[in-house]
Amino acid sequence: MDHPQVDMELARRVLLAEGQAIAALAPRVDENFARAAREIYGCRGKVVTTGMGKAGLIAQKISATLASTGTQSIFLHPADALHGDLGRVAGDDVVLALSHSGATDEILRLLDHIRGRGAKLIALTSRDDSALGRHADICICYGQVEEACPLGLAPTVSTSCMLALGDALALVVMQMRDFDPRQFAEFHPAGELGRRLLKVEQAPLFRLGERLTLIPDRLTVQEALVEAEKDGRRSGAMLLVDAEGRLSGILTDADLRRQIARGRENLMGLPVREAMTANPKHVHLGQLVSDALAIMNRHRIDELPVLDQDDRPVGIFDIQDLLGIKALGNGD
Numbered sequence: 001m002d003h004p005q006v007d008m009e010l011a012r013r014v015l016l017a018e019g020q021a022i023a024a025l026a027p028r029v030d031e032n033f034a035r036a037a038r039e040i041y042g043c044r045g046k047v048v049t050t051g052m053g054k055a056g057l058i059a060q061k062i063s064a065t066l067a068s069t070g071t072q073s074i075f076l077h078p079a080d081a082l083h084g085d086l087g088r089v090a091g092d093d094v095v096l097a098l099s100h101s102g103a104t105d106e107i108l109r110l111l112d113h114i115r116g117r118g119a120k121l122i123a124l125t126s127r128d129d130s131a132l133g134r135h136a137d138i139c140i141c142y143g144q145v146e147e148a149c150p151l152g153l154a155p156t157v158s159t160s161c162m163l164a165l166g167d168a169l170a171l172v173v174m175q176m177r178d179f180d181p182r183q184f185a186e187f188h189p190a191g192e193l194g195r196r197l198l199k200v201e202q203a204p205l206f207r208l209g210e211r212l213t214l215i216p217d218r219l220t221v222q223e224a225l226v227e228a229e230k231d232g233r234r235s236g237a238m239l240l241v242d243a244e245g246r247l248s249g250i251l252t253d254a255d256l257r258r259q260i261a262r263g264r265e266n267l268m269g270l271p272v273r274e275a276m277t278a279n280p281k282h283v284h285l286g287q288l289v290s291d292a293l294a295i296m297n298r299h300r301i302d303e304l305p306v307l308d309q310d311d312r313p314v315g316i317f318d319i320q321d322l323l324g325i326k327a328l329g330n331g332d
Contacts, residue, residue: 010150017148018160025142025164036122036138037169041176044092046072048119050081051098052106054155055162059098062166068187069174078106081113091118096166099123100158102130111135124162140165198289200306200317208315213238217248221275222268224251237303239313240276246311249276252303282307285314292317 040047047066051059059075066073076088076095089095095114099107102125111132114121123136126144133139142165148156201208215224217240228238240249251272259267259275267275282305283292292304296317306315 014148014156017146018157021145021157021161022164025161025168028142029168032138033140033165033169036140037172037176039094039120039122039138040066040071040096040169040173043071043094043120045090045094045119046074047094047096048074048076048089049096049098050076050078050107050110052078052104054159055098055100055104058159058162058166059096061163062096062098062170065167065170066173068184069170070177070179070183070187071170071173078104078110081110082106086110086113086117089114089117089119093117093119094122095119096122096124097132097136098162099125099130099132100155100162101125102127102132104132107132124165126158126161140169199285200283200287200289200292201285201315203289203317206306206315206317210315212313212315214241214245214313215239215251215272217242217273217276219272220268221251221256221270221272224272225268237316237318239305239316240272241313247280247282247305247307247313249273249278250280250303250305251276280305283317284309 047063049059049063049066050056056075056077063073063075074088076085081089097107097110102123108131111121115135121136121138123132123139124142125132125139126142127133128139128141133141142158142161145157145161146152147154147158200206213228215227215238219227224238224240237250237252239247240251242248249272255275255277256267259270264270281295281299281301283295284307296302296304302318304317305313306317308314
């Protein structure tokens with residue numbers, strides 16, 4: 001069976017057409033764009049995006065980008081809105097309506113209802129003199145574009161322009177909100193990006209102070225073990241602290257096994273300072289999980305003390321926390 005030839009020149013033309021159209025949008029970032037950004041930033045409700053067909057799919061992506069960068073947002077299908085879902089729109093909302101022609105029937109039928117509910121309307125369209133453009137409070141217009149489709153029919157360049165302008169709006173508003181990596185991580189707890197930005201105290205199984213075994217380093221090994229048994233250790237390690245409560249060492253089950261294997265005499269009566277690992281590897285509150293994992297992998301250790309700004313232990317990051325983070329990643 002003969003297969004039709006792949007027209008790679010067409011593929012290149014599509015990419016060039018879409019890329020050039022997006023580049024040409026930069027001069028169109030004008031006062032209307034600024035007004036739209038300020039309206040979204042000042043929105044006391046949520047941003048409701050809407051559109052039909054391919055424009056609706058772009059509206060869904062813009063809504064998702066807004067929501068993940070600090071702006072409450074939902075997508076509303078215009079047909080569903082006309083059959084009851086209009087109740088999702090409130091007076092303190094901003095509606096972002098997408099339509100290439102500005103004459104999409106389902107969108108136009110919504111306009112009076114949106115205004116009746118008191119919501120602000122931002123249009124994203126190719127024509128500011130279209131019905132949608134004229135009735136909107138703010139119109140972001142990307143102008144007439146030629147679709148890359150050989151038939152001139154399938155939305156390609158137009159939807160790329162919508163998506164690019166939507167991304168620009170979302171990211172400008174994100175900057176206006178001073179949205180930072182910590183907030184981004186909170187909105188992306190199960191994603192790879194979120195895990196890279198997760199702080200040690202935000203690890204799924206980590207709890208500040210939970211079953212934390214802190215032993216004075218002035219004790220003997222036997223006395224330290226007795227104290228540890230009173231608390232019930234969370235992991236196979238006990239943390240040794242000096243008179244000021246600062247971390248001085250760590251004693252793990254593996255440390256004790258090594259001492260026994262060496263035939264250390266009177267191990268139980270030995271000062272714990274002589275059996276512990278002094279000045280152990282550690283992280284501070286606020287450091288990234290990625291930092292902690294890098295230390296644990298590099299030094300092949302299962303327990304990593306977590307300290308506060310005064311170098312006092314507040315928790316221990318162990319292999320269980322690592323497994324909790326990897327479990328989240330299985331859904332990516």
